[in-house]
Every structure is written in C-alpha cells, then in structure tokens.
Amino acid sequence: MLALLLFYFTRQQELEKQQEELREIGFDLLGYFNFNKGAFEVDPSSREDLMKFLVKEGFGDTLRDSSAYLQATETSLIHWHTLAPEENLSSPKFSEIKDVIISFPIKAKPGLSVIDELAPEPDKEDKDIDLEMEHDKSYIVYAYGFQHSPYGGYQLVIARSAQELQNSTQAMMKNLIYLFIASALLVLFAQLASSYWVISPIRDFDEEIKRIESGNQETIANHYPEELTPIKGTINTLIQYEVGQKRRYRDALDDLAHSLKTPLAAIQGYLEQVDKIKGNLNPETASQVDGISSQLENMKGIVSYQLKKAVVTNHHALITPNAIRPILTRLRESLLKVHHEKNFSIDIKVESNIQVRIDEDDLLELFGNLIHNACRFCENIVEVNAQHDGNMVVINIDDDGMGFPDNNPSKLLQRGIRADSKTEGQGIGLAVCTEIVEAAGGKIELLVSPQVGARVRVRLPS
Structure with a gap:
C-alpha cells in the first residue's frame, strides 16, 4: 500500500512538472504573436526567433511527438499550428494541411485550462488522411484559455x-516490484530467523523433558528465557516432590520388611525345634505345623521381595515406558507351572511395541494378580489382548470361567471383598491392583468376557 501511494504521488509530481513546463512554453509562445482584428499574426522580425524556439522545445513538422495550435473556442477554427508555423489562416499552404490539423486526435475542450494524459482517438471518417503519428501513444495536453473582446474566446493547446x-x-x-520482492524476502527471512530463535528454547526444553522421561537426567538444568523460568521451577519442584514421595514409600516398605525379618526368623527357629519332635505329634497337629511352615515361607518370600524392591527400584520421578509383552510371557511360563494340575492355555495377543508408563515391578504385581485369578477360575483358556486408545493402552484379561457376580462386580475392587470364599486368600488382590492402576493414572473395570466368563479391563498411560 505504501509503495502504491509513493507511485501515485511521484506520478502526480511528474505531471505537475510537465504542466509547469508546458505553461511556460505556452506563455513564451504567445509572446511571438500579435492579435489584430480577430487574427493572430507573427511579427516578421520575430519569425526566426519563433522557429528557433519551436526547434528548441521539440515542435517538428509532424504530429508524432509535440504540437501546438491556437483555436477560437466558439467556432473551433484553428488560427495557427506548429505544422505550418509561418503561415496564416488564409494562406494556401495552411489550407492544404487544414484537414490534417482538424483531424488531429489530441483535442482539449474549448475554454478549459487542463493538464492530463490522453490517448489519441482518431476520427473514423478521416481514414484516408495520414496523420503521421502513432495512435497507440499517449500525450500530455495543456490548454490555456483567454478572451479578446469583442472577438470572443481563444485557447492555446x-x-x-x-x-x-x-x-x-x-x-x-x-x-517498486523489485523492492516489494526484496522486502517480502527480507520479512520472510526475519520471520524464519525470529521463529528459530523463539522456538529453539522450547525445543531444548522439550529435549530435556524427554531425557528426564528416559531416565538419563534428573531435573531441568539449562537456563531459559524468563517466560519459561516459572515452568521450569514448577516442573523441577514436582519432580523433587515425587522423588521424595517414592523414596519415603520405598523406605517405609524397607523398614517394615526389616522389622518383620527378625520375628519371622524367631518363628522359623521355633518351628525347627518343633520339627525335631514332629514324629511324636498326632497327625492333625503335624498338619497344622506344616501349614504354619508353608505360610511362614510365603511371608519370608514377601519380605524378600519388598527388600529387593526397595534396593533395585528406579528412583527417577518420571517412569520410563515398559513393554508389556515380555512381562506377560514371563508370567505365563510361571503360572502354567503353578497351575500344572489344570489343562488350560494362556493366549497372549499383544504386539511387542505396546508400552505403558508404569514401574516394571508394579506391572509384575498387577498382571500377576489378575492373570493368576483368571487361571484359578478358567475352564480351558485365559486370553490377554491389548491395543492403543489415544494416549492410553487398553489391556483385556479374559477367561471362560463362571464370571463375576451380576449384581455389583465393582465391589470386588474393594479390600477384603472376595468373589469365592471357598478358596484361599484375603480378598486384597484386586484392591492392590486397583491401587497400582489408579496411582499410574489409569482405570480398572470388571466386565463380561466374550468367552462368557470374566473380563478385567485395565487402562494404562502409554
């Protein structure tokens, strides 16, 4: 827009300059004429000066470049023309070129003082007249009107x-086109450069977040613009808080496991003493002693597991994604051995690239509990499948057993509630699974399986 305005004003200035030049030429040209009884005459002593003036100002013997004429405004009669500058109106030569002069396509309206740029419009009736000019050219026309009483008005064109x-x-x-192209390229380059400098810190910020997620970095360490500094501080605070929470959680489990280790060792010692006189006990008492020994081994296994978990756990605030297929494969091998007395299969339909953002030990505990329950109640098959659903992974664990109660299966997710009171257990397996899933930002549902048994659906962040 600015360039167009500049172009318009520059062109107007050039037209005004041409107008001023033509005005001065017109006043100088009128100085060579005398007006006598309705006619314009050139003083004989001034004829040579007039011809020099016309040559100097570019008036030739054609209409191609420049021309001038004196005309009566009422009659449109031409009294003088640069095509015959030395002839008067009544001379034979002037009569010879009269038709050419009258048909001259650049004509100003009588009586007007005007400056404009006009295109020629030849008279179609004078096709045989050679105007000796290019009709596709444009001309700048200046007209100056004046009065000579009582003869009327005249104008110099x-x-x-x-x-x-x-x-x-x-x-x-x-x-202007070159300037516009150069300006557009400069603006584009400036935008690209500014975009790079603006986006570069955000890209670096994102890279640091990814390194934290992968476990290669603890906190956001680089310096960033002041707009990103509050975000950096908030994220680092959350990371440190989460690390502290996890450490306190693991330490509490470690302390609990250590505190149970000594009493369990004492009980083990007592059982070893009882085992020496086991032959003197009646069968019922001996069976009870064996049951206590079995439960003691289970408790020792739980304590060992928690101690190991406290030692090897990942203390990073952000959990790295873990593939679930290898974990499910390990559990299938173990659970088929545990339930070797049953003739069933565990079918895993999970792609190797499906990952969830949850601790590996928690995954083992979660799927171990769920698949173990499915193995206990199935008839012939346990099936595990998984697929992505947006930023979540949906895992279905199906069996062809008796299914969940119809009235309110969701109550089984509470601690102490069991679906089958005839088998061993404390009713905390599904509750522990629920806590693990919800702590990871997921959801667990109890549904009906396509196998007409039970389906446990778990949603975990990918």
Missing part, C-alpha cells in the same frame, strides 16, 4: 508525447 513519462513510470513500477 499544447500536446507533448507522454512516452518519457511512461518510461519513467514503468521504470519506477519495476523498481
């Missing part, structure tokens, strides 16, 4: 080729 103005206009337009 000067026409000059606009080719020079057009050339300068075209050159200016070309320069």
Whole structure:
C-alpha cells in the first residue's frame, strides 16, 4: 500500500512538472504573436526567433511527438499550428494541411485550462488522411484559455508525447516490484530467523523433558528465557516432590520388611525345634505345623521381595515406558507351572511395541494378580489382548470361567471383598491392583468376557 501511494504521488509530481513546463512554453509562445482584428499574426522580425524556439522545445513538422495550435473556442477554427508555423489562416499552404490539423486526435475542450494524459482517438471518417503519428501513444495536453473582446474566446493547446513519462513510470513500477520482492524476502527471512530463535528454547526444553522421561537426567538444568523460568521451577519442584514421595514409600516398605525379618526368623527357629519332635505329634497337629511352615515361607518370600524392591527400584520421578509383552510371557511360563494340575492355555495377543508408563515391578504385581485369578477360575483358556486408545493402552484379561457376580462386580475392587470364599486368600488382590492402576493414572473395570466368563479391563498411560 505504501509503495502504491509513493507511485501515485511521484506520478502526480511528474505531471505537475510537465504542466509547469508546458505553461511556460505556452506563455513564451504567445509572446511571438500579435492579435489584430480577430487574427493572430507573427511579427516578421520575430519569425526566426519563433522557429528557433519551436526547434528548441521539440515542435517538428509532424504530429508524432509535440504540437501546438491556437483555436477560437466558439467556432473551433484553428488560427495557427506548429505544422505550418509561418503561415496564416488564409494562406494556401495552411489550407492544404487544414484537414490534417482538424483531424488531429489530441483535442482539449474549448475554454478549459487542463493538464492530463490522453490517448489519441482518431476520427473514423478521416481514414484516408495520414496523420503521421502513432495512435497507440499517449500525450500530455495543456490548454490555456483567454478572451479578446469583442472577438470572443481563444485557447492555446499544447500536446507533448507522454512516452518519457511512461518510461519513467514503468521504470519506477519495476523498481517498486523489485523492492516489494526484496522486502517480502527480507520479512520472510526475519520471520524464519525470529521463529528459530523463539522456538529453539522450547525445543531444548522439550529435549530435556524427554531425557528426564528416559531416565538419563534428573531435573531441568539449562537456563531459559524468563517466560519459561516459572515452568521450569514448577516442573523441577514436582519432580523433587515425587522423588521424595517414592523414596519415603520405598523406605517405609524397607523398614517394615526389616522389622518383620527378625520375628519371622524367631518363628522359623521355633518351628525347627518343633520339627525335631514332629514324629511324636498326632497327625492333625503335624498338619497344622506344616501349614504354619508353608505360610511362614510365603511371608519370608514377601519380605524378600519388598527388600529387593526397595534396593533395585528406579528412583527417577518420571517412569520410563515398559513393554508389556515380555512381562506377560514371563508370567505365563510361571503360572502354567503353578497351575500344572489344570489343562488350560494362556493366549497372549499383544504386539511387542505396546508400552505403558508404569514401574516394571508394579506391572509384575498387577498382571500377576489378575492373570493368576483368571487361571484359578478358567475352564480351558485365559486370553490377554491389548491395543492403543489415544494416549492410553487398553489391556483385556479374559477367561471362560463362571464370571463375576451380576449384581455389583465393582465391589470386588474393594479390600477384603472376595468373589469365592471357598478358596484361599484375603480378598486384597484386586484392591492392590486397583491401587497400582489408579496411582499410574489409569482405570480398572470388571466386565463380561466374550468367552462368557470374566473380563478385567485395565487402562494404562502409554
């Protein structure tokens, strides 16, 4: 827009400059004429000076570039023309070129003082007249009107080729186009550069977050613009808080396991003493002793597991994604051995690239509990499948057993509630699974399996 305005004002200035030049030429030209009884005459002593003046100002013997004429405004009668500058109105030569002069296509309206750029419009009735000019050219026309009483009004009309103005206009337009292209490229380059400098810190920030997620970095360490500094501080605070929470949680389990280790060792010692006199006990008492020994081994296994978990756990605040297929494969091998007395299969339909953002030990505990329950109640098959659902992974564990109670299966997710009171257990397996899933930001549901048994659906973040 600014360039167009500049072009418009420059062109107007050039037209005004041409107007001033033509006005001065017109006043100088009128100085060579005497007006006598309705006719314009050139003083004989001034004829040579007039011819020099016309040559100097570019008036030739053709209409191609510049021309001028004196005309009566009421009758449109031409009294003098640059095609015959030394002839008067009544001379034979002037009569010879009269038709050419009258048909001259650049005409100003009588009585007007005007400056404009006009295109020629030849008279169609004068096709046989050679105007000796290019009709596709434009001309700058200046007209100056004046009165000579009582003979009426007259006007001096000067026409000059606009080719020079057009050339300068075209050159200016070309320069403006070049300037526009250069400005557009400069603006584009500036935008790209500014975008790079603006986005670069955000890209670096994102890279640090990814390194934290992968466990290669503890906190956001680099310096960033002040707009990102509050976010950096908030994220680092959350990370440190989460690390502290996890450490306190693991330490509490470690302390609990250590505190149970000594009493369990004492009980083990007592059982070893009882085992020496086991032959003197009646069968019922001996069976009870064996049951206590079995439960003691289970407790020792739980204590050992928690101690190991406290030692080897990952203390990073952000959990790295873990593939679930290897874990499910390990559990299948173990659970088939545990339930070797049953003739069933565990079918795993999970792609190797499906990962969830949850601790590996928690995954073992979660799927171990769920698949173990499915193995206990199935008839012939346990099936595990998984697929992505947005930023979550949906895992279905199906069996072809008796299914869940119809009235309110969700109550089984509470601690102490059991679906089968005839088998061993404390009713905390599904509750522990629920706590693990919800702590990871997921959801667990109890549904009906396509096998007409039970389906446990787990949603975990990917």
